[in-house]
Amino acid sequence: MIKYELKCRECEHQFEGWFADSAAYDEQSAAGELLCPVCAGADVGKAIMAPNIAVRREGATPSRAQMAAELRRMLMAVRRQVEENCDYVGDAFAEEARRIHAGEAEERGIFGEATADEADDLREEGIEVVAIPWLPRSDA
C-alpha cells in the first residue's frame, strides 16, 4: 500500500488516499475515479509536497529577510559561543596555535586573526583551523 496526499483542484481540499501501488493511483486517476470527498469533483491530483525546513508557520515560506535574520542569529550564537569558551589571541593566532599544538602552551580553544596563508600553513602542519564568519555586534 502506498499513501498519497491528494488535492482537489476545484475546492482546494487536501486529503489522503491509499493505493495498492503507484500504478494503481495512475490508473484510477486516468479513469477519473478519484473523487474529492468534499465537493465530489474529479479534478484530483497529488498534492505538491515540500520538505519542512525552516518554515515557521504552516504554509508560510520564509522571506529573504527572515532567512537573513535567521542566519545572522546563528552566526551571532557562534560568535558568543567562541567568545565564551575560547581565549582571544589576536594577531598571534597562528603562533599560539603552533605552541598549543607543540605542547608549549596550555591546551585550550583560541581564536584570533590569521591570514589565509597562515591558515593554510597551519592546516598543512596538521593543526585544525576553521574560519568563522564574524559578524560585528549589533548591540555594541
Ligand SMILES: [Zn+2]
Ligand atoms: Zn473538492
